[in-house]
């Protein structure tokens with residue numbers, strides 16, 4: 001009888017996949033890994049949204065595909081222990097190695113590995129690496145799976161690029177590359193692609209992103225209903241990654257008596273040339289990192305996957321938002337005209353009364369640590385249920401009285417933002433219209 005291989009484990013503390021050592025096997029950090037001395041805390045990788053994996057070919061920290069091939073086991077002999085590294089039949093590949101493999105240049109992949117190991121031109125080492133690579137690649141199976149757990153460096157998506165980003169994503173859903181089973185996408189990919197096609201596109205500016213992220217942490221006891229979630233298909237992108245999961249975008253599409261929520265992280269930062277071009281063509285700008293199906297009356301709170309998206313939506317509908325629809329980029333307009341599609345519209349969302357960035361401008365300069373620490377932040381708002389609807393019989397959560405805290409010289413502190421949000425008390429005078 002064949003027993004299935006044990007599930008791959010990673011360390012809960014440092015998120016690095018663990019090796020096994022000895023008989024019976026115990027889990028250890030990879031020998032080359034410099035840790036702070038913490039003990040490995042094994043957890044199945046399928047339980048983690050982020051795994052600090054490296055390319056199994058060259059050691060690059062941002063792998064993007066998993067490939068299936070020959071079962072390869074390597075034995076590393078260190079001074080303290082003999083470690084059996086079972087690379088197994090599944091290898092992670094970075095965008096550059098994948099490009100070389102696709103183009104039929106496995107020798108260039110070996111070059112990368114040799115360079116990463118810093119072993120100079122030692123022909124014996126090179127030969128061993130080549131053996132390992134070929135043992136895997138010679139038995140490679142068709143197909144590949146997108147690796148969605150890689151912690152890519154922060155990347156920023158501009159309002160102008162949103163139609164293209166959306167289209168690539170829909171294209172990926174309709175394609176044949178697999179998504180990890182752990183994400184639970186079976187059978188819904190086409191539906192999500194359709195929903196994306198029909199989605200309203202929202203780009204949330206810096207200050208509105210700050211506000212939404214903060215308000216989401218205070219969300220309690222909300223139930224999803226026609227008044228609390230987006231009514232139909234929307235695709236929302238924040239000006240910077242939000243929450244500890246570093247989410248850059250979310251799609252909310254109608255599916256099976258409810259909605260399918262997908263959260264995305266941005267990929268590709270640090271790449272250039274052909275590997276970047278391939279990545280954009282074949283995957284795009286975003287990879288799904290978590291998904292959930294929601295139905296009416298479903299309770300959600302600050303810890304729910306949908307918290308930031310729902311909060312952003314509620315803030316938009318409670319008139320905290322000012323929405324511009326800048327003219328679409330010429331190239332995008334032409335591309336849509338060629339394929340006889342309606343011109344895409346991107347709704348740029350900012351806090352009412354603030355004109356921080358001109359319509360359709362590219363995303364603001366990525367925030368460095370310095371600006372982040374010296375700038376202001378939102379505190380002390382709270383959610384309250386506001387009566388609305390026929391006979392004021394319905395309730396909708398409204399975020400009340402947040403204010404900004406930070407250095408006195410911060411321009412935001414004296415801006416109309418604070419006044420607007422603290423003086424416009426909800427009147428309970430009927431439903432707030434959805435943004436046009």
Ligand SMILES: [Zn+2]
Nearest residue numbers: 011013014040
């Ligand atoms: Zn660890």
Ligand SMILES: [Zn+2]
Nearest residue numbers: 055058094097
């Ligand atoms: Zn690589």
